[in-house]
Amino acid sequence: MSFPQFTLLLYTIIHAVTFLKFSLGADTLFPDQKIVNGQTLISQNQMFEMGFFYPGTSIKGFLGIWYKSTPDVVVWVANRNNPITDSQGVLLLIARNGTLVISRGGGIIWSSNSSWPASSPILQLLDTGNLVVVDKANNTSYIWQSFDYPSDTRLPGMKMVDNPATGEEKYLTSWRSPDDPSPGDFIYKIENHGLAEVVILRGEMKRYRTGPWNGIYMSGTPPRTPSFFKTNGVFKKDILISILEPYNSSNIERVTIDQSGFFQRYRMSERGDKWNIVLTIPRDPCDYYAQCGPYGVCSIERVPICECLKGFSPGGQGDWDWSGGCTRIRPLNCENGDGFLEVKGVKFPDMLKFWLNTSMSLGECRGECLKNCNCTAYANPYLTGGGSGCLMWFGDLIDIREIHGVDRQIIYIRVPVSELANTDISCLWSFLVLLDLLGYACNYKTEETSPLYISAWLWVSSDLIEPGMAIMERKQGYGANGCMYERYKFAEKRPVMSSVLFMLANEEAILPEPKEPGFFTETSSSSNEEDHISTSEESKKGSMTISDLEAR
Numbered sequence: 001m002s003f004p005q006f007t008l009l010l011y012t013i014i015h016a017v018t019f020l021k022f023s024l025g026a027d028t029l030f031p032d033q034k035i036v037n038g039q040t041l042i043s044q045n046q047m048f049e050m051g052f053f054y055p056g057t058s059i060k061g062f063l064g065i066w067y068k069s070t071p072d073v074v075v076w077v078a079n080r081n082n083p084i085t086d087s088q089g090v091l092l093l094i095a096r097n098g099t100l101v102i103s104r105g106g107g108i109i110w111s112s113n114s115s116w117p118a119s120s121p122i123l124q125l126l127d128t129g130n131l132v133v134v135d136k137a138n139n140t141s142y143i144w145q146s147f148d149y150p151s152d153t154r155l156p157g158m159k160m161v162d163n164p165a166t167g168e169e170k171y172l173t174s175w176r177s178p179d180d181p182s183p184g185d186f187i188y189k190i191e192n193h194g195l196a197e198v199v200i201l202r203g204e205m206k207r208y209r210t211g212p213w214n215g216i217y218m219s220g221t222p223p224r225t226p227s228f229f230k231t232n233g234v235f236k237k238d239i240l241i242s243i244l245e246p247y248n249s250s251n252i253e254r255v256t257i258d259q260s261g262f263f264q265r266y267r268m269s270e271r272g273d274k275w276n277i278v279l280t281i282p283r284d285p286c287d288y289y290a291q292c293g294p295y296g297v298c299s300i301e302r303v304p305i306c307e308c309l310k311g312f313s314p315g316g317q318g319d320w321d322w323s324g325g326c327t328r329i330r331p332l333n334c335e336n337g338d339g340f341l342e343v344k345g346v347k348f349p350d351m352l353k354f355w356l357n358t359s360m361s362l363g364e365c366r367g368e369c370l371k372n373c374n375c376t377a378y379a380n381p382y383l384t385g386g387g388s389g390c391l392m393w394f395g396d397l398i399d400i401r402e403i404h405g406v407d408r409q410i411i412y413i414r415v416p417v418s419e420l421a422n423t424d425i426s427c428l429w430s431f432l433v434l435l436d437l438l439g440y441a442c443n444y445k446t447e448e449t450s451p452l453y454i455s456a457w458l459w460v461s462s463d464l465i466e467p468g469m470a471i472m473e474r475k476q477g478y479g480a481n482g483c484m485y486e487r488y489k490f491a492e493k494r495p496v497m498s499s500v501l502f503m504l505a506n507e508e509a510i511l512p513e514p515k516e517p518g519f520f521t522e523t524s525s526s527s528n529e530e531d532h533i534s535t536s537e538e539s540k541k542g543s544m545t546i547s548d549l550e551a552r
């Protein structure tokens with residue numbers, strides 16, 4: 001063997017030995033050991049690696065954890081706010097009391113915050129990517145773990161937390177730039193203001209929100225079929241305490257909030273050497289917070305994507321300026337009668353000012369909303385139990401978008417009754433039900449000109465169904481849409497279909513002078529026993545009307 005060859009061999013051996021010192025099965029660091037620049041811990045399954053790194057073109061150093069097969073994907077950074085500016089002599093060690101320390105020349109650059117002192121601590125990089133300090137003498141729980149201090153990445157097994165009771169909060173914060181892991185502008189977190197949701201924030205400003213939890217899913221993100229991934233949420237009294245994805249060794253995924261404010265879900269390729277994006281949020285323009293302004297509704301299926309709710313018109317200058325959202329065409333008329341527009345299949349507006357009662361029915365909710373002139377909308381907050389609870393909004397309704405497959409999410413938006421009359425919301429359907437002689441009258445006040453009013457008046461007093469004809473049953477109750485209905489069952493004399501259609505089609509037809517309904521005589525067809533019941537005050541004054549029914 002020639003001298004150069006020998007030198008090369010020697011060099012290779014020395015290099016290999018140095019290299020092997022930490023990378024051969026070394027997932028653990030003991031108190032008498034240290035990690036210097038270039039040395040790493042590697043998790044037992046060879047998935048994760050921990051050591052010092054220099055992101056991109058940065059000359060600043062950080063202690064981090066990355067995937068061994070894709071080293072530029074860093075999942076955790078220890079000293080985000082305390083970069084190493086001079087890598088000479090920098091080292092990581094675990095102190096005898098269990099504290100992790102990055103130091104240089106005797107000075108401490110960064111240290112961990114252990115919950116209690118350990119007697120025999122070790123540092124270990126787990127197969128999940130969690131870097132933990134355990135006490136060998138008492139390893140019942142971790143003294144410290146990197147999973148408690150998320151950077152911009154959530155790994156399976158890592159919790160996001162928002163616990164108002166304890167003040168505990170864990171969320172993701174973007175890097176400032178690809179070269180700079182210090183905390184950037186964007187945050188991805190659980191928010192428990194009102195109903196729980198998950199949001200992307202830029203500073204204090206919302207950039208995206210999932211929409212409130214409806215008891216089954218976040219209202220703006222209906223579950224897909226087949227479901228891509230499992231995320232477990234822990235709720236305590238409707239407060240979303242934590243979100244966790246279970247670790248699954250056969251499905252390597254990670255989620256991050258990137259420098260530009262995008263939430264990204266990545267899945268590792270089968271060969272384990274690259275990452276594919278499986279989900280990006282915001283997904284489309286309608287996902288951007290308040291895209292269409294107050295009272296605007298966003299739908300990606302039309303151009304322009306913004307539209308005003310019925311009864312509202314664009315407030316902005318041109319068709320394309322939606323920053324101002326929409327304003328009411330006609331003012332509310334709280335004293336003399338407002339109604340509600342039923343809007344289905346939308347992500348509920350942001351809960352800027354709201355009132356929530358989890359036990360009230362939709363009918364009670366409607367009543368409460370009508371009583372308070374500042375209430376702009378109400379809904380069942382929960383889909384569970386066929387719809388439950390009462391959520392009322394006050395002030396502007398912001399960030400509404402249409403979503404496929406959430407038809408059960410219905411919000412009732414306050415508008416003057418005159419706006420409701422313009423949409424004939426279901427009117428025919430009401431009459432078809434009437435034909436079955438199951439009459440419904442929504443018991444709210446209306447303007448006398450509305451065709452609904454006319455129809456109702458006809459119904460109670462005209463020749464089609466005469467006062468005094470046999471009513472077998474009269475009941476009051478709340479319908480699924482929150483309307484208070486009066487329900488009548490007649491014994492005979494059904495209205496003729498052609499007459500009903502004529503009424504609907506000819507709103508301005510000259511109508512026979514209605515007779516004052518006064519008292520109805522209820523006659524039981526079987527016993528002929530007579531009884532007298534009074535109609536409601538509204539109908540006596542001629543202001544009873546029929547409203548939309550729940551079905552369409």
Ligand SMILES: *[C@@H]1O[C@H](CO)[C@@H](O)[C@H](O)[C@H]1NC(C)=O
Binds near residue numbers: 099
């Ligand atoms: C643990 O040891 C480190 C290094 O000696 C020291 O800086 C730190 O204050 C100690 N922490 C506690 C809680 O004693």
Ligand SMILES: *[C@@H]1O[C@H](CO)[C@@H](O)[C@H](O)[C@H]1NC(C)=O
Binds near residue numbers: 113
């Ligand atoms: C360390 O822990 C103490 C007590 O739990 C806490 O008050 C302090 O803010 C923590 N420091 C850091 C940097 O997390």
Ligand SMILES: *[C@@H]1O[C@H](CO)[C@@H](O)[C@H](O)[C@H]1NC(C)=O
Binds near residue numbers: 134136139
């Ligand atoms: C934890 O303690 C148990 C029982 O003493 C032992 O079997 C196990 O190996 C320990 N784990 C670690 C990581 O030290």
Ligand SMILES: *[C@@H]1O[C@H](CO)[C@@H](O)[C@H](O)[C@H]1NC(C)=O
Binds near residue numbers: 116141
């Ligand atoms: C182990 O540590 C936990 C947490 O500090 C403590 O509650 C428990 O008493 C310890 N067990 C022993 C045997 O020291």
Ligand SMILES: *[C@@H]1O[C@H](CO)[C@@H](O)[C@H](O)[C@H]1NC(C)=O
Binds near residue numbers: 248249250251
């Ligand atoms: C783990 O992921 C694989 C592949 O996606 C899936 O088939 C399996 O059901 C998952 N296991 C668990 C426990 O979720």
Ligand SMILES: *[C@@H]1O[C@H](CO)[C@@H](O)[C@H](O)[C@H]1NC(C)=O
Binds near residue numbers: 357359364
């Ligand atoms: C919610 O509504 C129910 C039924 O109306 C009522 O008994 C309860 O006091 C309300 N709770 C709150 C917190 O307002």
Ligand SMILES: *[C@@H]1O[C@H](CO)[C@@H](O)[C@H](O)[C@H]1NC(C)=O
Binds near residue numbers: 372
């Ligand atoms: C409605 O809002 C106004 C202005 O914010 C406030 O002064 C008033 O008290 C509110 N009314 C009710 C019934 O909440």
